[in-house]
Amino acid sequence: MIKIAIDAMGGDFAPDEIVKGVEMARDRYPELEFQLYGTESKVKPLIQKSDRITLIATTDEIEMGEEPVKAMKNKPDSSMVRAATAVKNGEADAFFSAGNTGAILASAIFIVGRMRGVERPALASAFPSFGGQHDDFVFMDLGANAENKPSHLYQYGILGSFYAESVLGISNPRVRLLNNGGEEDKGDEVHKAAHQLMKDTDAFNFLGNVEAREIMDGTADVVVADGFSGNATLKAIEGTALTMLDQLKQSIKSSGLRGILGALLLKPAFKSLKSKLDFNEKGGAVVLGVKAPVVKTHGSAKADAVANSMGQIQTMVQEDLAGKTAAFIKENADKLKVKKSAK
Amino acid sequence: MIKIAIDAMGGDFAPDEIVKGVEMARDRYPELEFQLYGTESKVKPLIQKSDRITLIATTDEIEMGEEPVKAMKNKPDSSMVRAATAVKNGEADAFFSAGNTGAILASAIFIVGRMRGVERPALASAFPSFGGQHDDFVFMDLGANAENKPSHLYQYGILGSFYAESVLGISNPRVRLLNNGGEEDKGDEVHKAAHQLMKDTDAFNFLGNVEAREIMDGTADVVVADGFSGNATLKAIEGTALTMLDQLKQSIKSSGLRGILGALLLKPAFKSLKSKLDFNEKGGAVVLGVKAPVVKTHGSAKADAVANSMGQIQTMVQEDLAGKTAAFIKENADKLKVKKSAK
Numbered sequence: 001m002i003k004i005a006i007d008a009m010g011g012d013f014a015p016d017e018i019v020k021g022v023e024m025a026r027d028r029y030p031e032l033e034f035q036l037y038g039t040e041s042k043v044k045p046l047i048q049k050s051d052r053i054t055l056i057a058t059t060d061e062i063e064m065g066e067e068p069v070k071a072m073k074n075k076p077d078s079s080m081v082r083a084a085t086a087v088k089n090g091e092a093d094a095f096f097s098a099g100n101t102g103a104i105l106a107s108a109i110f111i112v113g114r115m116r117g118v119e120r121p122a123l124a125s126a127f128p129s130f131g132g133q134h135d136d137f138v139f140m141d142l143g144a145n146a147e148n149k150p151s152h153l154y155q156y157g158i159l160g161s162f163y164a165e166s167v168l169g170i171s172n173p174r175v176r177l178l179n180n181g182g183e184e185d186k187g188d189e190v191h192k193a194a195h196q197l198m199k200d201t202d203a204f205n206f207l208g209n210v211e212a213r214e215i216m217d218g219t220a221d222v223v224v225a226d227g228f229s230g231n232a233t234l235k236a237i238e239g240t241a242l243t244m245l246d247q248l249k250q251s252i253k254s255s256g257l258r259g260i261l262g263a264l265l266l267k268p269a270f271k272s273l274k275s276k277l278d279f280n281e282k283g284g285a286v287v288l289g290v291k292a293p294v295v296k297t298h299g300s301a302k303a304d305a306v307a308n309s310m311g312q313i314q315t316m317v318q319e320d321l322a323g324k325t326a327a328f329i330k331e332n333a334d335k336l337k338v339k340k341s342a343k
Numbered sequence: 344m345i346k347i348a349i350d351a352m353g354g355d356f357a358p359d360e361i362v363k364g365v366e367m368a369r370d371r372y373p374e375l376e377f378q379l380y381g382t383e384s385k386v387k388p389l390i391q392k393s394d395r396i397t398l399i400a401t402t403d404e405i406e407m408g409e410e411p412v413k414a415m416k417n418k419p420d421s422s423m424v425r426a427a428t429a430v431k432n433g434e435a436d437a438f439f440s441a442g443n444t445g446a447i448l449a450s451a452i453f454i455v456g457r458m459r460g461v462e463r464p465a466l467a468s469a470f471p472s473f474g475g476q477h478d479d480f481v482f483m484d485l486g487a488n489a490e491n492k493p494s495h496l497y498q499y500g501i502l503g504s505f506y507a508e509s510v511l512g513i514s515n516p517r518v519r520l521l522n523n524g525g526e527e528d529k530g531d532e533v534h535k536a537a538h539q540l541m542k543d544t545d546a547f548n549f550l551g552n553v554e555a556r557e558i559m560d561g562t563a564d565v566v567v568a569d570g571f572s573g574n575a576t577l578k579a580i581e582g583t584a585l586t587m588l589d590q591l592k593q594s595i596k597s598s599g600l601r602g603i604l605g606a607l608l609l610k611p612a613f614k615s616l617k618s619k620l621d622f623n624e625k626g627g628a629v630v631l632g633v634k635a636p637v638v639k640t641h642g643s644a645k646a647d648a649v650a651n652s653m654g655q656i657q658t659m660v661q662e663d664l665a666g667k668t669a670a671f672i673k674e675n676a677d678k679l680k681v682k683k684s685a686k
Contacts, residue, residue: 130586143523147531180486180574188490188571212575213582228531229572231523232555236579239556243473244587247619251612262608265601269594276590 001033002317004310005083005092008038009061010099012299015039018098019046021306026052028307029314035092037079058082064299068102072110080104084111087292094293094313096284098301105144108287108294115322117329120145120152121289122227124163125234128276132218138164138173139215139223142285143231150193153177153224154201159288159325160222161204166319167312173221176210178229184208190226198224203332212236241277283312292322344376345660347653348426348435351381352404353442355642358382361441362389364649369395371650372657378435380422401425407642411445415453423447427454430635437636437656439627441644448487451630451637458665460672463488463495464632465570467506470580471619475561481507481516482558482566485628486574493536496520496567497544502631502668503565504547509662510655516564519553521572527551533569541567546675555579584620626655635665 006022008015015038022034026049033052036043040057047053060078062071072081080099084107086092095112097104101123109121124140138160145152157175164173177195179187184195186209198206207220212233215223225233252259263270284297284305293316297305316322349365351358358381365377369392376395379386383400390396403421405414415424423442427450429435438455440447444466452464467483481503488495500518507516520538522530527538529552541549550563555576558566568576595602606613627640627648636659640648659665 130590146523146529146534178575180489180571186489191489191571212578213585215579216582216586225575228523228534229575232521232568232572233575233579235555236558236576237583239559240580240583241587242556243559244584244616244620247473248612248616251615252609255609255612258608259612262605262612265605266595266598266609269591269598269602269605272594273587273591277587 002031002094002314003033003035003092004094004096004313005035005086006037007080007083007095007097007099008036008043009058009079010097010104010299011297011301012064012098013302014098015043015046017301017303018306019043020303021301022053022310023048024303024307025310029311032310032314034310035083035086037083037086039079056082056086062100062103064100066100066103068100068106069110071100071103072106080107081111084108084294087112087294093317094295096295096306096309096313098297098299098306101143101296104294104296105287108290112294113291115289115291115326115329117326117333118159118289119155120148121287122152122156122159123285124160124288125285126168126282127237128216129218129221130216134168134170134218134221136168136282137215137218137221137223138168139225139230139234140288141225141227141230142234143227144287145227147228148190148226150190150197153190153194153226154197155289156224157198157201157204157206157222158328160224162321162325162328163286163288164221166321166324167315168221170221172205174207174219175204175222175224176207176220178212178215178223178225178233179209180211182209182211194224203328245274282308284309286312286316288325290322291326293317345374345437345657346376346378346435347437347439347656348378348429349380350423350426350438350440350442351379351386352401352422353440353447353642354640354644355407355441356645357441358386358389360644360646361649362386363646364644365396365653366391367646367650368653372654375653375657377653378426378429380426380429382422399425399429405443405446407443409443409446411443411449412453414443414446415449423450424454427451427637430455430637436660437638439638439649439652439656441640441642441649444486444639447637447639448630451633455637456634458632458634458669458672460669460676461502461632462498463491464630465495465499465502466628467503467631468628469511469625471559472561472564473559477511477513477561477564479511479625480558480561480564480566481511482568482573482577483631484568484570484573485577486570487630488570490571491533491569493533493540496533496537496569497540498632499567500541500544500547500549500565501671503567505664505668505671506629506631507564509664509667510658511564513564515548517550517562518547518565518567519550519563521555521558521566521568521576522552523554525552525554537567546671588617625651627652629655629659631668633665634669636660
């Protein structure tokens, strides 16, 4: 049995959608067991059937706007801190939350714990890949770090490759570095140095730089970015997609009956586009480089996304992603050290 | 009369679309005079009517893939270098090219010349603003620099405000800093320090940070970014817009007769969406912080975009954007110096 520690109070629709999602996952994945950390009076009434679901009562919650590290330290009996602590103590195999992103990162790094040899854990997520051999690619760091050194980016190549291989089933994943041009000498000092480290390694399959315009074109299975520009790129993609759908809606509305009719006829096409672009539905973002699987969904996640994340966690645990990554890093400690001298 | 020096050989469709665009602009703007720098045998046959158009024969061209600074130095008789030199020598008021972006930047900075007091010129462009009071906002630096200091970002606030005011006609433009979160303490060291410089100034109207998700939402008239993440954000926006239009087309195609009918009915709505998003049609990107207007369009620009850029240049010259900016920087030299100590 795989045990997942769940922060039942985190997210815009918590605890309702979290509990609903967990029950969906329970019916879907027979090998999963769920620990729901949350306020008893709020969570208990929501549980329809308690098979493989244990409620562990907590007294506190971390809110969306709170300063992450402070909140984590000041609220030891919050649903989030208790769930992360369960993983640290070996009572659970993985930690899930839809709450405050900064607090999830802090709990992952300081409670679950950084993997030995990893300098900076990163936030990663699968994105749709159009026109490539695979449906998705891994994009990281999405903002766990505001500032990165070349050696961090180099290590992301390793962490991302293991994730792409274990969870997305892509063998020998093609790694690219997000940069402001395709040529080798592009970028600021950090990206130039990271490019050299990646080019010289045999720890993963590095294919060079990629520009933000092309990351969804299917030429990479892992796109490594520094946390600052990775975050900006992620948000620009989300913002543009939303703006376009919104503008299209308005254009349709203002074209009268003709627009209504056309929109009705194209409903299936719009639906298929929306589902392809809805990367939040597929599962959650993961914190890579910590000792156990940590998955977060968007704060606005509904039951479906929560249930999908449980499937994602099952794969990560079954494939022993954390164990395999840690073993590789341990075996290659010398290689990583050599690289560190260049950071 | 306003004289514009035009690189007739730069761009994917040069010289044909450049000459066509210039003739359109000649018919549209009676106060403009055009100097076409290019290979005589190629350009001369294209000119329909030579009113207010002078052909100046050059013998060389800078190609799209060439190393910018090297190309600029090694090709003194290229159409681009000659056009930029005409501005330097006072023979023209502004310089236009659709060629190699790096070479345009190099020519702008080293030939036209950096404005006194400006540390780093930047590439800026107008983008559509949805739901705000104004149709467009200024986004910069789009990649003139791979690396920025806080003082550069601070100066972009000044350069961008003058552009928004003079060319877009926005009074007291609202300036925001592209960052990985809205709160004041967000970002890496460079963005934190830039935020403080901007917050403490009365040189422009600073309203705080903005995330890439919201830059098109109409809450800013000038969005200042470092060149690296500005470039990534620009390319992510372009890539996402293209991918979505492409995916929508494919979804429609695969939904048979129903799709064809729906698409026909929605044709006006799609067209209106496309024109709203087509920021390349509106005009070109400008190099701010140099001594005279320098405008570049996308390499794939057609005659329409070329002609629109001429209108944009006319406004920049008539409003004396460069002169006003330089005067402000001179008057406030002390203020800028104080700021420099914090860079």
